[in-house]
Amino acid sequence: xxxxxxxxxxxxxxxxxxxxxxxxxxxxxxxxxxxxxxxxxxxxxxxxxxxxxxxxxxxxxxxxxxxxxxxxxxxxxxxxxxxxxxxxxxxxxxxxxxxxxxxxxxxxxxxxxxxxxxxxxxxxxxxxxxxxxxxxxxx
Numbered sequence: 001x002x003x004x005x006x007x008x009x010x011x012x013x014x015x016x017x018x019x020x021x022x023x024x025x026x027x028x029x030x031x032x033x034x035x036x037x038x039x040x041x042x043x044x045x046x047x048x049x050x051x052x053x054x055x056x057x058x059x060x061x062x063x064x065x066x067x068x069x070x071x072x073x074x075x076x077x078x079x080x081x082x083x084x085x086x087x088x089x090x091x092x093x094x095x096x097x098x099x100x101x102x103x104x105x106x107x108x109x110x111x112x113x114x115x116x117x118x119x120x121x122x123x124x125x126x127x128x129x130x131x132x133x134x135x136x137x138x139x
Contacts, residue, residue, distance in 0.1 A: 061099075063089070063092055063100065064102045065085065065102070065103050065104070065121075067103065067105040067109055069108040069109050071109050071116075075088065085117070085120055086123065090125065093126065097125070102129070102131075103132065105117075105132075
């Protein structure tokens, strides 16, 4: 009796058509989903007026303070003095107590300049200001 040994599996055939069909279906789904969301925001609706008009859930916007090498603070590429920065942050905290602030200090500035901005943040009501850094590249 002869036993037939199956041939090697070296001639495996992968059919890419189902995979491409699935990818096209996902692409169409996400295109439609984003288009519908955008169309919903662009509807011309005359909203009623209210005394305290604000969205129900205020999205947290990151407030970024840059400190240059000379120790000057900048917000939105505009130089701000310490008292103006403190007032800006106080206004943000009054509008949203969970406001986040990121301090980005130039690596060549004195650390005292960065600490001064962090101190302004704490005095204005920011519980945990973030100190931004970049990832060090290997040699």
